[in-house]
Amino acid sequence: MTQPSFSSPEAAPTIRLKPKANARAIRHGAPWVYDNELVIDRRTKSIAPGTIARLEDAERNFLALVAVNPNSRIFARVLDRDAAAQIDEAWFAAKFAAALAHRETLYEAPFYRLIHAEADGLPGVVIDRFGDTAVVQPNAAWADILIEPLVEALRTVTGVTTVVMNGTGRARGLEGLEETTEILSGAVEGLIPVPMNGATYMADLMGGQKTGLFYDQRPNHGFAQRLVKGKKVLDVFSHVGGFALASLAGGAESALSVDSSAAALELAEKGAAAMGKSDAFATRKGDAFDVLAALAEEGESFDVVICDPPAFAPSKPALEKGLRAYERVARMAAPLVREGGYLGLCSCSHAADLDKFRGACNRGIGRGVGHLGRSAQLIHTGFAGADHPLMPQLAESGYLKALFYRIVS
Missing domain, CATH: 2.30.130.10 (PUA domain)
Structure with missing residues (x-):
């Protein structure tokens, strides 16, 4: 450009x-x-x-x-808001320095979201850090054009040596931008092990989804770890092992990851191996709804079931269809939870606010276990981690919701 x-x-x-x-x-x-x-x-x-x-x-x-x-x-x-501001390398450096100070307050290791778009003063820009490597998503035209001073400032302030530009996704299409992924600085040599909540995740920065790993669920993984010790766990829409690997790190007896992507499940298996937990970990490839139905037919049950699907309602026109999908997930997942066990349901949909998402989950759980004489207690509501700050004037920056229920008689 x-x-x-x-x-x-x-x-x-x-x-x-x-x-x-x-x-x-x-x-x-x-x-x-x-x-x-x-x-x-x-x-x-x-x-x-x-x-x-x-x-x-x-x-x-x-x-x-x-x-x-x-x-x-x-x-x-x-x-x-300063009429005299120069949007140059020094301007970017000031933004990065402020963002870095916050993340270094939160985390000992340099694995986090460094820039969360508007909330960090860089509209349309997402940057995730993986040690000495950073992945930049310039999802707005201005950032595409100013990528060179942005990258120079990023390297200077953070000390990263490798910078990858991941120019893919729906947001770039809305801006009229081409999709492209390229290494702007340094080199990427294979997968990057990412420590988080005691688990090890394998990030594929060049071929994985978005930046290669999702940091936003970190606090919800941490909460789930409090529920799983000695338990049998099912993680649906698992991606690279999300809640499953966190559960194993938290002392779960076993964890089953379900996802439609063989590549994602392979990364999950490598993460489990890096943790020395392969014997307690299993995967099942397939459409999540089909696998949920099959597990029910097989008479399977779990102490903890967590479902973290992709955005079913990415926009307002998709809201009603998306809410029906969230309700269906809850309806099919709830019966797989043993009495006294726990059900986690997540949404990363901008268009589905907390009230609408919670309503869909409540309806689905009622339909799923009401006829079994069971009900649910909502015990915890979680959001994205503090490295994904919420801009008060922009509701879209608070997209992630996680609801944890206890299934009781």
Whole structure:
């Protein structure tokens, strides 16, 4: 993508809110401006995607420096509220230093989400760290264009030697960006062992999903470990071993991982081997719903069942269908839980808020075990870890929900 001309804030083009647009929201921290909130003319439509622009209210008062993309419904993303700010390597370095200080407060080892997009002041940018390697997801046009100063600042501040750009996923499509994955610095030599909650996960940075591993479930893995000692555990939609490996690290007698991806299950097996837990670990490849049905037919039961599916409701149009899918998961999983056992149900869907997700799970559990004379106690609600901060003005940054139930008579 060609770098738009931008040498200083004074040289930046100007875009303006409509008179009825909510300028107060921007002043109070809202990070996005939609196309229907702006005065759109031939000039603004011709601004190159990724250009840094000045955002003004209807009275021509400066509001923020923003990154513009006329091809996206999110026309502008707030970068800085200082009219004199330079969006350069030093600017990136300041953002990284602030983010790094928080993560180093939280974690002893350098394995975490370093940048969580808008919440860390870099809209559309996700960076996960794996020791001396970082994986960058530039999911907005401005970050694609400024990837070079971003990477230089990242290396300088954190000391990482290898940087991978993972330019894949739905978000880039919405920005009109091409999908590409490449090594921008250093080299990736095989899988990276990632320690988390006493377990070992194997991250495939070049061929795995998104950045190669999901850090967001770390606190929910930790809570699950309190339930599993000496227990038989089922982990559905397991990916690379998620809750299963955490359960083995927490003292589970056995764990079964279910996933549709043979590659993900192979990584889970390697993680179990690295932990010395292969004898207690098993996998089952297949569609999760089909496997849940088969386990029921086989008369299987477990002390702890945890289901962590992909986003069934990634957008508002998909919400109702997604909620039905979450209800179906709960309905099929609940009967597999032994009396007095535990059921964990998770959602990473932006569109399904906590109330809607909890309602779907409650209905599903009722349908699944009500006729057996059982009911459920909701014992814990979990969210993403503190390395995935929530931006109060942006509900979408708080996407992950985890509900833990106890199944009782």
